[in-house]
Amino acid sequence: MITFYFMLAISWGIAAIVTGFVFVPKFREMQFTSAYEGGLKAIIWTDVIQAVVMFIGLFAVIIQGLVTLGGWKRTFARASRGGRIELDSFDPRTRHTIWSLLIGGFFNSFATFAFNQAQIQRYMCIHSTRGAKQALLINAVGSGILILLSVFIGIIVYAYYADCDPYTAKQIQEIDQILPYFVMEVLSDKKGLPGVFLACVFSGSLSTISSGLNSLAAVIIEDFYKGLMGRKLTDQRQVSYIWYSAIAVSTVVLVGIIVSYLTRSLESEEIDPKLIIPISDVCYCLLPKQWRKRRECGIEDEAYRKKQVPLFEYFHS
Incomplete structure (x- = not known):
């Protein structure tokens, strides 16, 4: 069942190809320019560094997991005995099949690649249409590899806990905690590797947040400050104001996180x-x-x- 998720990598690739050859040329023909492109280029470079950290963290978990389990043959043998190795199913009564992961995954990723503000801003930052297409296809390949690595980690975690489920044994409170629990159990004696995995998790989160904050700040300036309030700003002032918007949004999120940790859960x-x-x-x-x-x-x-x-x-x- 775990192996079905590799279909997402295929759906992402199809969506990227359609977007690259149909939508990106149209966006480039509009010749929109923005004062926010410089900030977005900086975000793209930080995303590249964060992607490298993510791959390092995933490979560290995979390599150590295979060493602990005795190799990939034993790992796949355990997963196969548990019914987790299944490559095709067209049963519409099952939640995760080719129908939902390949077809549904295509439309889900297509909405991100073709219509998401943060993605379109990235296409417009690149100097040429050909460069935008290449960047999109590279992104699709990298994302597909990332999904395949995640599927492989899922197989490793299942094979490791095939005879003793930590969730059933009440060793973890939520099923989502099983991967961090696995990492601390397998990598805790390896200095630095748990920290690499933590950096991998934070890189995955921050790569999304950074572009989201930039896009949200641009919307606040263009639609609210200049649109609703009718203010006129030069490009230099816009760039300076966009930092205020990003800082305000980040502050609200940070304060909310701190308060959620300081306060206990209350009864109704x-x-x-x-x-x-x-x-x-x-x-x-x-x-x-x-x-x-x-x-x-x-x-x-x-x-x-x-x-x-x-x-x-x-x-x-």
């Missing part, structure tokens, strides 16, 4: 209803029961019901 009855309950939720208690059930869409949740309070208590607490 411990939270002040005025902070979490919209006015509509409170006022809906005055409607007939049949109307309220339609609004809930058939979903019943005990914690959600605890959060709802009478209208009088909401305004007088």
